[in-house]
Amino acid sequence: QEQLVESGGGLVQAGGSLRLSCAASGRTFSSYNMGWFRQAPGKEREFVAVLSLRRTSTYYSDSVKGRFTVSRDNAKNTVYLQMNSLKPEDTAVYYCAAVREVFGLSPRPSTYEYWGQGTQVTVSS
Numbered sequence: 001q002e003q004l005v006e007s008g009g010g011l012v013q014a015g016g017s018l019r020l021s022c023a024a025s026g027r028t029f030s031s032y033n034m035g036w037f038r039q040a041p042g043k044e045r046e047f048v049a050v051l052s053l054r055r056t057s058t059y060y061s062d063s064v065k066g067r068f069t070v071s072r073d074n075a076k077n078t079v080y081l082q083m084n085s086l087k088p089e090d091t092a093v094y095y096c097a098a099v100r101e102v103f104g105l106s107p108r109p110s111t112y113e114y115w116g117q118g119t120q121v122t123v124s125s
Helices: none
Strands: 003-007 010-013 018-025 032-039 046-051 058-060 068-073 078-083 092-100 119-124
Touching (some): 003 092, 018 092, 032 078, 046 078, 058 068, 078 092
Parallel strands (some): 010 119
Antiparallel strands (some): 018 078, 046 058, 092 119
């Protein structure tokens, strides 16, 4: 069974950093682009970043551009989200997800086929 499992969330002060990991199991996601989304209480799921299969292209939301970096290790079937200069408004549950390469660097949650269970990130002021 295909599975994505996030880890690395936690509590951090504003200005701090966290690195989220997303480990894929049950299948290889070598034909998928990998994205990160987040959802704060009472808000819709929001696109954060996506990385192409061959790690040659990325797309970030304006709210995280310049602070967050997405990367992947295809040999380990793992995707990472390095988050620097964190702000209280970054507080949310963060999800990784897989989208077929044909959809490109999609920011639309509906195009993603597989989702992790999420990891909580809390940024205190």
